[in-house]
Amino acid sequence: MSRETIRQLLVVLAAVVLLPIFVRHAIATEIWIFAIFGLGLNLLMGYTGLLSFGQATFFGSAAYVAGYLLKYYGIDIFLALAIGIVVGTVSAAGVGYLCVQRSGLYFIMLTFALNQMFYFTAYQWTTVTGGEDGMPGIPRPSIFGFDIHPPLAYYAAVAVLFLVSLWIMQRIVESPLGKILQAIRENELRAEALGYNVPRMKLLAFAVAGAFSGLAGVLYAMLFGIVPLESIGFVFSGNVVFATLIGGSGSLYGPVIGSFVFIWLSESVSTMWARWPLLLGVAFVIVVLFFRGGVVEAWARFWGWRAAHRAPAAAQVDADAPR
Amino acid sequence: MPLVKTELLTKSFGALTAVKAVTLEVAEGSLHSVIGPNGAGKTTLFNLLTGQQTPTSGRIIFDGRDIAGTPPHRIAHLGIARSFQRTSIFPTLSIVDNVWLAAFARQEFWRGLAWRRADGYPELTRRALGVLDEVGLGDKARLPAREISHGEQRQLELAIALAAAPRLLLLDEPAAGLSPDETQKMVALVQKLKGRYTILLIEHKIDVVMSMSDRISVMHFGSVIAEGSPVEIRRNAEVRRAYLGGIAAP
Numbered sequence: 001m002s003r004e005t006i007r008q009l010l011v012v013l014a015a016v017v018l019l020p021i022f023v024r025h026a027i028a029t030e031i032w033i034f035a036i037f038g039l040g041l042n043l044l045m046g047y048t049g050l051l052s053f054g055q056a057t058f059f060g061s062a063a064y065v066a067g068y069l070l071k072y073y074g075i076d077i078f079l080a081l082a083i084g085i086v087v088g089t090v091s092a093a094g095v096g097y098l099c100v101q102r103s104g105l106y107f108i109m110l111t112f113a114l115n116q117m118f119y120f121t122a123y124q125w126t127t128v129t130g131g132e133d134g135m136p137g138i139p140r141p142s143i144f145g146f147d148i149h150p151p152l153a154y155y156a157a158v159a160v161l162f163l164v165s166l167w168i169m170q171r172i173v174e175s176p177l178g179k180i181l182q183a184i185r186e187n188e189l190r191a192e193a194l195g196y197n198v199p200r201m202k203l204l205a206f207a208v209a210g211a212f213s214g215l216a217g218v219l220y221a222m223l224f225g226i227v228p229l230e231s232i233g234f235v236f237s238g239n240v241v242f243a244t245l246i247g248g249s250g251s252l253y254g255p256v257i258g259s260f261v262f263i264w265l266s267e268s269v270s271t272m273w274a275r276w277p278l279l280l281g282v283a284f285v286i287v288v289l290f291f292r293g294g295v296v297e298a299w300a301r302f303w304g305w306r307a308a309h310r311a312p313a314a315a316q317v318d319a320d321a322p323r
Numbered sequence: 324m325p326l327v328k329t330e331l332l333t334k335s336f337g338a339l340t341a342v343k344a345v346t347l348e349v350a351e352g353s354l355h356s357v358i359g360p361n362g363a364g365k366t367t368l369f370n371l372l373t374g375q376q377t378p379t380s381g382r383i384i385f386d387g388r389d390i391a392g393t394p395p396h397r398i399a400h401l402g403i404a405r406s407f408q409r410t411s412i413f414p415t416l417s418i419v420d421n422v423w424l425a426a427f428a429r430q431e432f433w434r435g436l437a438w439r440r441a442d443g444y445p446e447l448t449r450r451a452l453g454v455l456d457e458v459g460l461g462d463k464a465r466l467p468a469r470e471i472s473h474g475e476q477r478q479l480e481l482a483i484a485l486a487a488a489p490r491l492l493l494l495d496e497p498a499a500g501l502s503p504d505e506t507q508k509m510v511a512l513v514q515k516l517k518g519r520y521t522i523l524l525i526e527h528k529i530d531v532v533m534s535m536s537d538r539i540s541v542m543h544f545g546s547v548i549a550e551g552s553p554v555e556i557r558r559n560a561e562v563r564r565a566y567l568g569g570i571a572a573p
Contacts, residue, residue: 176439193375195429
């Protein structure tokens with residue numbers, strides 16, 4: 001492991017350990033759940049260049065299916081998580097198969113339209129989903145006899161799963177697949193000419209993103225003990241896009257930071273000020289206009305600027321060197 | 324025996340026939356050039372050979388089998404690689420990654436596709452760096468591709484095609500937009516590749532084509548109007564009328 005990797009690892013570990021000290025446990029838990037959700041989207045949006053406005057489809061489907069089985073069949077927690085991941089993957093593969101046939105605006109509209117279809121199915125199918133009232137009474141089974149009802153215990157379980165997800169995503173983006181997806185984002189025609197089946201690679205990205213969304217969906221259902229109808233709605237899809245953009249799409253830690261900013265703002269500021277989405281709007285405009293790489297880029301630029309300020313002479317030499 | 328041949332290959336876009344009944348044979352190991360004025364259908368011919376466009380009719384026989392209408396990613400796996408007339412690279416990826424991606428694509432099995440680290444393929448990385456050395460970009464391997472000059476991007480364009488270890492190399496105006504100096508370097512580079520690869524070359528600079536080619540096909544309004552050795556082409560009256568002298572002396 002390089003020093004850079006170790007440093008990043010330490011920062012993430014510190015964040016995971018320290019967060020529940022400063023933030024309410026339920027919110028801290030939600031931050032990591034939303035981060036897992038964002039990790040998946042980021043593979044699509046940041047790495048492959050596919051702006052999916054329908055990620056809640058997979059999140060919500062997994063939450064409903066696993067929630068239903070947890071509630072009525074009392075399945076094991078690991079089985080519930082596995083089912084969530086499978087439902088997320090399969091629904092994403094199905095939706096993805098239809099969407100990758102088109103590109104650009106049509107692609108985005110397709111993800112959105114299919115999301116709406118799932119939403120209204122959940123809305124109408126009240127006997128199963130509870131419609132507008134959501135699906136309450138989702139239990140939180142023990143892990144190996146270890147009770148995770150105390151908020152901090154559940155936080156720990158989610159935090160571990162988040163770390164595992166982050167590690168897996170890091171492996172994926174640093175693998176040949178990660179490079180191929182970036183190549184597709186950069187230049188689809190050339191990627192195809194090199195011998196990559198572009199639609200199939202996009203589909204693969206969808207499936208992986210779906211798996212992450214599914215995991216997040218089940219954890220979300222167990223966190224609040226309910227699957228709210230909103231969890232499959234387009235607003236939720238928009239939120240994760242929003243959070244990922246603010247954090248920095250296309251960098252591994254972008255969606256993690258974005259999730260922190262988004263959830264923390266929405267949960268803490270919203271209690272003080274009902275118009276808090278205004279703040280998000282402003283943040284969004286700033287990001288789009290000045291920091292396309294989100295917080296991650298702003299951070300890197302700040303340090304670059306500081307270094308240049310501290311040692312102007314050295315920076316000058318740097319700037320002159322051929323890059 | 325020809326490595327690739329086309330039989331009455333035709334491509335129409337509505338009323339326009341861009342490639343008209345082209346029959347062409349490229350001998351294994353040769354450097355075969357296609358010349359002709361702008362709009363003669365040369366690039367369309369390449370697009371047909373690489374599957375980017377589907378022929379309206381006709382056949383493309385590569386290594387004994389008909390590949391007309393095969394999608395581009397499959398054709399790449401058969402061993403046909405191309406460079407593009409307008410530079411087509413992956414701008415934000417590093418130069419070595421640009422080339423590495425071409426090398427990885429040609430592997431029989433994509434082992435470790437989503438799990439092994441991309442730098443865990445020493446043989447591919449070595450091949451990528453080797454190709455970069457060959458085109459003269461070895462010392463810039465770690466730079467993002469968008470940060471090098473146009474001339475260097477043309478070299479990268481060629482390196483990407485070479486890294487695929489092709490059996491047939493299609494070069495679409497490799498010297499497009501290059502200064503005289505850079506053109507000379509590019510010509511020397513293609514000269515070096517001659518004999519090691521079967522090359523089909525589109526080029527506008529007539530002197531370059533005449534000096535390097537084993538055979539030349541001349542295209543005009545979608546048809547091949549002449550084919551032969553450089554000497555034969557130089558003597559051909561029809562070619563002079565349509566192309567060589569057509570502009571200067573009507």
